[in-house]
Amino acid sequence: MIRMQPSVENTQTIADSDAVAVERTLAGDRDAFRVLVERHSHNVFRLAYRMTRNRPDAEEVVQEAFLRAYQKLGKFEARANFGTWVYRIAANYAIDRMRQRKKEEARKVEPAVHEEGTENDPVTLIHDAAPTPERLTQNIELRKRMEIALAALSHSERTAFVMRHWEGCAIEEIAQVLESSSGAAKNTVFRAVQKLRLALQPFVGRGTQARAMGTES
Amino acid sequence: MKHMTEEELIAYREGVAAAQRAVIAQHLAACEECRAELERIEAVLAALDTLPVPNPGDDYGRHVWQQIAPRLPERPARWWQEWFEPKRLGTLAAVAVLLVVAFLAGRITKRNHPGNDVATKEQIRERVLVVAVGEHLGRSEMMLVELANAEPLDPKQKRVDISAEQHRAEDLLEENRLYRQTALKEGDASLASVLDDLERVFLDVAHSPEEVTPAQLEKIRQKIEARGILFKVRVVGRELQERQKATTPAPAQKDSMKSERNKV
Numbered sequence: 001m002i003r004m005q006p007s008v009e010n011t012q013t014i015a016d017s018d019a020v021a022v023e024r025t026l027a028g029d030r031d032a033f034r035v036l037v038e039r040h041s042h043n044v045f046r047l048a049y050r051m052t053r054n055r056p057d058a059e060e061v062v063q064e065a066f067l068r069a070y071q072k073l074g075k076f077e078a079r080a081n082f083g084t085w086v087y088r089i090a091a092n093y094a095i096d097r098m099r100q101r102k103k104e105e106a107r108k109v110e111p112a113v114h115e116e117g118t119e120n121d122p123v124t125l126i127h128d129a130a131p132t133p134e135r136l137t138q139n140i141e142l143r144k145r146m147e148i149a150l151a152a153l154s155h156s157e158r159t160a161f162v163m164r165h166w167e168g169c170a171i172e173e174i175a176q177v178l179e180s181s182s183g184a185a186k187n188t189v190f191r192a193v194q195k196l197r198l199a200l201q202p203f204v205g206r207g208t209q210a211r212a213m214g215t216e217s
Numbered sequence: 218m219k220h221m222t223e224e225e226l227i228a229y230r231e232g233v234a235a236a237q238r239a240v241i242a243q244h245l246a247a248c249e250e251c252r253a254e255l256e257r258i259e260a261v262l263a264a265l266d267t268l269p270v271p272n273p274g275d276d277y278g279r280h281v282w283q284q285i286a287p288r289l290p291e292r293p294a295r296w297w298q299e300w301f302e303p304k305r306l307g308t309l310a311a312v313a314v315l316l317v318v319a320f321l322a323g324r325i326t327k328r329n330h331p332g333n334d335v336a337t338k339e340q341i342r343e344r345v346l347v348v349a350v351g352e353h354l355g356r357s358e359m360m361l362v363e364l365a366n367a368e369p370l371d372p373k374q375k376r377v378d379i380s381a382e383q384h385r386a387e388d389l390l391e392e393n394r395l396y397r398q399t400a401l402k403e404g405d406a407s408l409a410s411v412l413d414d415l416e417r418v419f420l421d422v423a424h425s426p427e428e429v430t431p432a433q434l435e436k437i438r439q440k441i442e443a444r445g446i447l448f449k450v451r452v453v454g455r456e457l458q459e460r461q462k463a464t465t466p467a468p469a470q471k472d473s474m475k476s477e478r479n480k481v
Contacts, residue, residue: 030289037285038278045273055271063285070289103380103427146265156424164231165262171233179390180420186233193227193258200261 018082025073033073037066040083044090050162051094052101053150061097065090084173091163091177095155142203149199153192160185161192221251223258230258319345343403344461350396350408351457353389357415358450360385364422365438365447376428386422393419411449418446 018039024032041062048061069076069086076085150158156178163169163177175185221229221244228234229241245252274280319341364382397412418441425437441447 028291030286033289034282034286037282041278041281042273045277046270049270059273062281066281067285067288070285099427106428142264143268146268150265150268154424154426164233165265178420178424184417184420186228189231189233190224190227193231193262194223196265197258197261200264201257204260204264 022073022076022082025070033066033070036069036082036086040086041066043083044086047087047162047167048090048094050166051091051158052097053147057094057097057101061090061094064093068093084169087167087169088173088177091159095159095177098155098158142200145200145203149196152199153195156180156188157192157195160188161196164189165193218248220248221245221254223254226251226255226258230255230262315345315349318348346396346399346403347457347461350400350412351454351461353392353396354450354454354457356385357389357393357419358447358454360389361418361441361447361450365441367434376430377434378428379422379425379434380427383422383425383427386419390416390419390423408453411446411453414444414446414449418444 018036021032021035025036044062044065045058048065049055049058052058052061065086068089069082072089076082150161153161159177160174163174164171171182171185171189174189175182178185178188180188221241225234225237225241229238229245234241245255322344360382364379367377367379367382393412393416397409397416400406400409400412421437421440425433429437
């Protein structure tokens, strides 16, 4: 899991300081909310990017998440963790955004006449972007496959996978976002990993395996 | 030796198998085959970990603040203000109508039974719940039937638009959750169980794409069929109708006729 895990003491200090900022915001000090935005924006961006898989949408999710958090701050329980709470709001909005995006794309894309044999090849659906440093990977083909495999997951599966595998969220947090039971959230994580495995295992080379196991020198 | 399932290995790798963790670890230490299987899972996950996330920059937080600050209201809303948001007004209105109906029903019933037992608060509450859940099940049944009959508008189309059913499922979901919790609180386990099944279907539909392939639609239908939801909804709906009749006192005229007959 990639989520940065701050020390327990650090987490507690941040949470205490967040609680003070929330109280001050509720008392009418808007600048106190600025502290919260500046403190949590990076984490929320990372989650949003992993879910939406594109930067403009991720940035929109971040802004909307903080706007919604501000509007709903009266409902925030003082005992809760602001970081986790805004995370949840962002994940919910990212799901909405993904749905919306799918609809927009369906409207834009006319049913294309495919060349014979390419219709079902998902690689043809990926747009080749300019090779910015971000987009450069050692294995372009594998990267494309990974993007396709992630895009092929349902919104719930992608949310569950991103939140669990990359963000290290508790199953209960994921269940709340998916509005399901913990058991169902767990199953969604399994399903996501199974689908990703099915799609990617044939393309995962020995080099990657070695790296994954930490055996490559 | 019984090997670990893929699910167990994924649960172990993703840290969601707290209870079985020690058992799986012990098995892995002894079983080369399962270790190899876990390595294959890890290789895929490790490859996914190489997907980069762009760094939005050190001053990203400040940038976000600049973008949202002009759009923030003067003060955050208090929790009760949410109830007056436009999207909630519909629910509030429905609850208000239901209360008025229940009140009027109570008044009419009383007027028709001078001297008879007055319905207790519990009876009235049950009556309101029975009526409300009955209506909810009726709407749910309609949505399920429409979903079962959904077809592409143009037979040449390869996808079926279920967005209307999806939006209704989302609306019904919130209501359903409320009724399920109430049923549980009231100790009505069978009603709660049907509502629980229904909730899963609503969740499935709500989380599906808005346009699905016939195969995906068939899968949703099969799930609904396998759980026998439509049948259960109809049966419970009928039971509720019966309960509604039982909890609603018979009209005064009939009663007086009965007393007339008793005299003979």
